[in-house]
Amino acid sequence: MARTRLRALPLIAAALVAFAFAGQAAAQKSAKDVVLKFTYKQNGASDPLEKWLKDKKIIEQFEAANPGVKVQLAPIPSTEGDYATLLALQLSSVKTAPDIFMEDTYMTATDAASGYLACLDPYLAGWSDWAKYLDGTKAAVKGTDGKSYGVPISTDSRGLWYSYEVLQAAGVKTPWQPKSWEEILDTARKIKKHDASVAPIYLIVGAVNGEGVTMQTFDMLLYGTGDTMYENGKWLVKSKGILDTFRFIDAVYNKEKLSVGLDVALAKDSGSQVYAKMFPKAKAGIGLGVCTTSGNWVPTGPAPIADVEKVFGFAAMPTQLGGKPATVNLCGGWSWAISQYSKEKDLAFKFIAFCGNKENATARSLYDGRMSPRSDSISIDEYAKRPFIKEMVANMANSFVRPKNESYAMVSTQVQAIVEELASGSLTPEQAMAQYQARITNIVGKDKTFEK
Amino acid sequence: MSNHGHRGNNATALTLILPAIALLGFFFVWPIVLSCYFSLTDMTLSGSRAVRYHFVGFENFKHLFADPLFRTSCANTLIFLALSAIIGQLALGFIVALIMRGKRRWFRSAVGITVIAGWITPEVIVAICWVAFLSREGSVNAMLMGAGILEGPISWLISFPMASVVFANIWHGTAFSMIQFQAALDSIPTSVEEAAEIDGASGFRRLWGITIPMVKGTIMTDSILITLKTLGVFGLIYAMTGGGPGTKTTTLSVYMYKQAFSSYQMGYGTAIALVLLLLGVILSLCYMRVSKTPL
Incomplete structure (x- = not known):
């Protein structure tokens, strides 16, 4: 008798584990909202990107305009070097890849070559704002195959x-x-x-x-x-x-x-x-x-x-x-990018396009002092009056990209x-x-x- | 009672041991097999070789043995091992245990708790404490300057990086050796040493001729355990110095991490990991050989 009970133990354990997984799967499926996972580098408590998101109510505005869509913030608090590593690890699996993420453009060609990034060319072709982006920043988000894998967030001097x-x-x-x-x-x-x-x-x-x-x-x-x-x-x-x-x-x-x-x-x-x-x-x-x-x-x-x-x-x-x-x-500069594994690429691009419109892109660059990637930002007063802006723009005369x-x-x-x-x-x-x-x-x- | 004829018992034993074997196979043997394979590829963390990596034979190992940084890391590892594990933890642990032997209870508890405090503190917290302790504005400089020994503050982690991580690791790990030696020393019958004392053996002679041979087994086990643990020390060094300045505290485990996760050379990093594993095995065999004690 005792032996039979003992033999049943692993079975019972296996059944329990199976139930646990089934329960979890059911819980996930029952959620009604479409969730966009959004990953970015978090730099301490006074992170400029988070300040911008909060002050300008970026997420709230996007969610209000797209009912049934929730943007889930998944920041990675880390140094610049570790961020690229942690992000590459996340991107390598369909289970962990965020839908939308911030990517330093030095990683674009590498991550694109591994197939982690979604090609954005079809989206960019139909996006009128794209013409307003500076050529240098457009070059920075290209892969070695000449296709675009991101929308520039910023450039620098x-x-x-x-x-x-x-x-x-x-x-x-x-x-x-x-x-x-x-x-x-x-x-x-x-x-x-x-x-x-x-x-x-x-x-x-x-x-x-x-x-x-x-x-x-x-x-x-x-x-x-x-x-x-x-x-x-x-x-x-x-x-x-x-x-x-x-x-x-x-x-x-x-x-x-x-x-x-x-x-x-x-x-x-x-x-x-x-x-x-x-x-x-x-x-x-x-x-x-x-x-x-x-x-x-x-x-x-x-x-x-x-x-x-x-x-x-x-x-x-x-x-x-x-x-x-x-x-x-x-x-250099950073970009918004979309994971190859994202099931909601259209929505993800919608979010990126919203972040990258004239008003939002310019406002964001005011938070961390980087240059806006858009040529029309200079027509926004606050940006044009930023300290050192003239020197910065003039300084881009003999510029190289990586x-x-x-x-x-x-x-x-x-x-x-x-x-x-x-x-x-x-x-x-x-x-x-x-x-x-x-x-x-x-x-x-x-x-x-x-x-x- | 013999096991023959108890097939049922054997089956039960097998059933019970099966989960353990499965777990061990899945989480230990399989990763090692995989590592062996990855170390023979040009796999990277990102880029085209992250998905389409190639078998490159012993290319990684060839590079490795020609890589001056690998030699530096090996040397750093051995220095770190000798100073912090063998001289530091083992010897200090033995001495502390010897001093505590036969002392009053309150003394043993007081010393024991002090030493064990370092051991129960998680590695990264140890690192943070030591960074605070050794930084320019830290307590070491404050004490030494207060006592008039130093005129100005020293950045210990920059000027004496290896010594800094060695001391931190000794502080962190000594308790383990101490506990082992306490148990071993307590098991030596007092009559043996008393007999030697009556025969006129000096304190040192008794230690060398009787105490140490009688705890030889413990010395060997402890050596192996702390060597393997010290070879794998990563968090402590990485959090304290990041392997720097430059490569001054880059041990093999730090170098492995840097190659695999900072330079994205997964194949190369895995090759370093295997060398590290091999080093552990070789050192363990050496200890057994020297002490002529089977594990």
């Missing part, structure tokens, strides 16, 4: 932020516009000489800051030497430009110690430490940053500064030796690791270039690389 107070105290003439790398270093030396407690330059070098290291530090330097990362389907793995780029970073962080301390530079929140704490206290002079940096100083930001255009300046990043072209800029290749995301993380190793003194510039060559070759294969 990069250059040198500086503090009038710090530069003037060091005897540097303002407004400041360096003509070459050497002039940047020269100014930094003056700042250091005048007051050693002030950090002369901040370059993003902590791998934890993800894509910023590649775009804002490595690319802004490399593309100013005349070299680029990727030409004619091949990756540049060895050149004087790469070596000079590493030498510049090494000069700032190691050789001449013109940087912020490594404890600040390698912290997860190094950007806000520098721009929201050190800059307002005149404890940092120059930062190679992005237009969103000014988001720190707007009235709703973490360190509001009145009349900010008189306190801080923005200079275009000069090319290595100046001359022609005189300045360099890298354009390589459109599905290996870019993987190459980029190697760049991030190498730059951190270099800045923290584990590698010399020469070793860094050897590492660069070895690791990139490892990813893309020797036949896809070239030297200069």
